[in-house]
């Protein structure tokens with residue numbers, strides 16, 4: 001072992017264990033029944049996890065608050081020596097620890113070098129932690145839609161003719177069903193919950209954290225509120241917190257058209273194995289767009305005629321959008337579209353609203369969390385109209401299906417208690433590492449650069465990935481930087497750029513080989 005390596009190991013060990021280690025107050029137990037339930041619900045066997053609960057204040061603004069029992073989950077490091085625990089939030093918002101840690105954990109752990117235990121938890125609003133559900137006891141509920149450029153419909157029209165009214169009814173319904181607990185949701189209290197967790201782990205009271213997608217927002221709240229507690233923070237698929245807190249997501253779709261273009265180009269580049277080329281003889285991306293638009297045209301035409309017409313259109317486009325998150329699914333996306341064009345709507349086509357997460361509470365939790373963070377509310381549709389007009393211009397292909405769900409936040413009536421509202425500038429003890437792909441359909445890389453300007457010393461590691469986050473776009477180059485960061489605390493040089501290991505069609509083949 002080289003001297004520098006010995007020194008690095010010693011320094012790192014000192015970093016974690018210099019303080020007398022407090023005894024862990026978390027009692028981990030094996031929980032085979034929940035392991036079995038989750039694996040059955042998702043239909044895959046993931047990594048085995050242990051379970052615990054941790055009592056934390058339900059209301060951090062009230063010293064006499066009753067306790068909330070947070071559900072915690074842990075998978076063990078795969079390599080010795082174990083260097084500590086990394087907390088993981090899988091995004092959404094609305095994603096649960098129980099359902100995501102066993103599946104995402106092993107891949108993330110490999111990226112980090114295998115020497116960290118990983119702990120996740122069900123954030124407020126999800127799983128068994130204040131489940132947020134806006135269905136009335138009698139079972140009634142507002143139906144929620146669904147979920148070169150594609151044909152689009154007029155977002156402003158939709159807003160003025162029913163869209164805003166739906167948003168208000170939905171906010172009303174969530175208030176009527178959750179007014180007792182709705183104000184204890186939101187990212188600020190979840191950041192405080194994370195502080196309670198790291199204080200109970202029996203380590204050094206420092207946060208080591210891996211946040212993906214909305215998980216980047218949670219990391220940013222924590223970093224801004226408790227900068228001196230940040231030992232490692234990796235944010236992947238990054239959202240600008242100052243945009244997030246407004247609730248209307250600004251230009252989050254700004255790279256979505258580029259992602260759609262990439263799909264069409266990759267299809268042509270893999271012409272022997274892309275069903276669309278096979279079925280149409282298309283020779284370039286514009287011909288693919290032409291053909292897709294020919295399919296969408298009649299659906300778009302039907303949107304103004306009936307609510308059902310809108311639902312069919314919305315489901316179709318949302319399906320295409322959702323598959324852009326996962327490049328390894330692109331060959332399948334092409335296949336599904338061809339089948340649909342032949343009148344064969346295969347089982348998963350259009351089914352983007354149904355969550356595979358049975359343990360979770362679907363779209364309600366998403367609203368419960370993001371809307372209680374949102375500081376921007378209006379009392380009339382006129383006041384929100386400028387936002388809608390802005391939203392309509394962000395993505396020519398996807399703005400029409402990408403913003404409506406966010407309007408609910410502008411009518412929300414349960415702002416979270418003790419809310420942190422910015423401005424999110426901080427100097428963290430260890431600088432933050434931000435990772436982002438250049439074609440991310442939902443977290444454009446601009447969000448990572450914006451966030452990086454807020455946190456002293458932080459670095460953006462860019463990669464050429466098409467999907468949402470490095471789980472969707474594996475890259476050995478990115479993984480090496482991540483493990484160097486977690487193990488040694490070293491950051492890549494600003495401006496570092498990584499390539500992916502596999503293109504979409506190769507990744508699909510590789511996935512098929514594993515299964």
Ligand SMILES: *[C@@H]1O[C@H](CO)[C@@H](O)[C@H](O)[C@H]1NC(C)=O
Nearest residue numbers: 030047048049050074075076
């Ligand atoms: C994780 O490691 C602990 C001991 O460090 C052990 O008691 C526990 O059974 C392990 N859990 C799993 C799921 O392997």
Ligand SMILES: *[C@@H]1O[C@H](CO)[C@@H](O)[C@H](O)[C@H]1NC(C)=O
Nearest residue numbers: 153154155156157158160392
């Ligand atoms: C969309 O609808 C709005 C309101 O009905 C209208 O003012 C606007 O011109 C329309 N936009 C386009 C591009 O047709």
Ligand SMILES: *[C@@H]1O[C@H](CO)[C@@H](O)[C@H](O)[C@H]1NC(C)=O
Nearest residue numbers: 172175176177178179180181
């Ligand atoms: C508050 O919630 C309770 C049910 O928890 C409901 O009965 C009541 O009507 C709600 N209040 C308002 C003002 O919506």
Ligand SMILES: *[C@@H]1O[C@H](CO)[C@@H](O)[C@H](O)[C@H]1NC(C)=O
Nearest residue numbers: 272273274275276278279335
């Ligand atoms: C191409 O089309 C033929 C005939 O329809 C079909 O048998 C084959 O599976 C298709 N290949 C791909 C990659 O879609």
Ligand SMILES: *[C@@H]1O[C@H](CO)[C@@H](O)[C@H](O)[C@H]1NC(C)=O
Nearest residue numbers: 148282283284285286287288
């Ligand atoms: C795509 O291919 C068609 C048919 O060969 C051709 O007419 C068209 O100019 C091409 N478009 C582009 C943008 O290259």
Ligand SMILES: *[C@@H]1O[C@H](CO)[C@@H](O)[C@H](O)[C@H]1NC(C)=O
Nearest residue numbers: 298299302305306308309312
């Ligand atoms: C348009 O709507 C009508 C009535 O809802 C329906 O019968 C028809 O199939 C729809 N057309 C398309 C292309 O979906």
Ligand SMILES: *[C@@H]1O[C@H](CO)[C@@H](O)[C@H](O)[C@H]1NC(C)=O
Nearest residue numbers: 335339342343344345346347
């Ligand atoms: C629809 O496509 C699926 C998947 O390729 C196939 O199994 C099924 O037989 C097709 N159904 C019809 C009616 O063509």
Ligand SMILES: *[C@@H]1O[C@H](CO)[C@@H](O)[C@H](O)[C@H]1NC(C)=O
Nearest residue numbers: 133135136137139360361362
């Ligand atoms: C939400 O509440 C309703 C009414 O109590 C219940 O039927 C439904 O199963 C709940 N949904 C979830 C996802 O827990």
Ligand SMILES: *[C@@H]1O[C@H](CO)[C@@H](O)[C@H](O)[C@H]1NC(C)=O
Nearest residue numbers: 242422423424425426453454
């Ligand atoms: C954020 O707040 C800090 C402290 O209040 C202030 O010094 C800083 O200028 C602000 N930064 C921005 C970008 O507004």
Ligand SMILES: *[C@@H]1O[C@H](CO)[C@@H](O)[C@H](O)[C@H]1NC(C)=O
Nearest residue numbers: 240243250251444446447450
């Ligand atoms: C980045 O910041 C600028 C300036 O605040 C803002 O206009 C833009 O929407 C932000 N981008 C993203 C993706 O959040």
Ligand SMILES: *[C@@H]1O[C@H](CO)[C@@H](O)[C@H](O)[C@H]1NC(C)=O
Nearest residue numbers: 004005008113483484487488
């Ligand atoms: C950590 O630093 C040591 C010493 O420079 C190096 O040998 C080792 O490969 C680094 N570990 C990782 C995971 O990059």
Ligand SMILES: *[C@@H]1O[C@H](CO)[C@@H](O)[C@H](O)[C@H]1NC(C)=O
Nearest residue numbers: 270272273503505506507509
């Ligand atoms: C994927 O697998 C198919 C079938 O084995 C093969 O024809 C194709 O060349 C592979 N594609 C890539 C990009 O490796």
